[in-house]
Amino acid sequence: MTTRVQCPTCGMAVEWSSSSPYRPFCSERCKLIDLGAWASEKHAIPGNELEDDVFSEELSPRH
Numbered sequence: 001m002t003t004r005v006q007c008p009t010c011g012m013a014v015e016w017s018s019s020s021p022y023r024p025f026c027s028e029r030c031k032l033i034d035l036g037a038w039a040s041e042k043h044a045i046p047g048n049e050l051e052d053d054v055f056s057e058e059l060s061p062r063h
């Protein structure tokens with residue numbers, strides 16, 4: 001008998017064994033998606049701080 005869980009991201013059945021290194025996720029992609037969703041929920045930063053940073057670096061060659 002095989003224990004199966006559902007991938008939290010896409011709902012696919014995942015075998016709970018060493019053949020599923022990303023369990024309970026079906027794949028690394030689903031794992032990253034879930035972690036990313038969690039992170040963006042927890043760190044919902046308003047504004048474009050990061051974007052501004054990137055742009056100022058790109059547009060300021062004489063630093």
Ligand SMILES: [Zn+2]
Nearest residue numbers: 007010026030
């Ligand atoms: Zn999945």
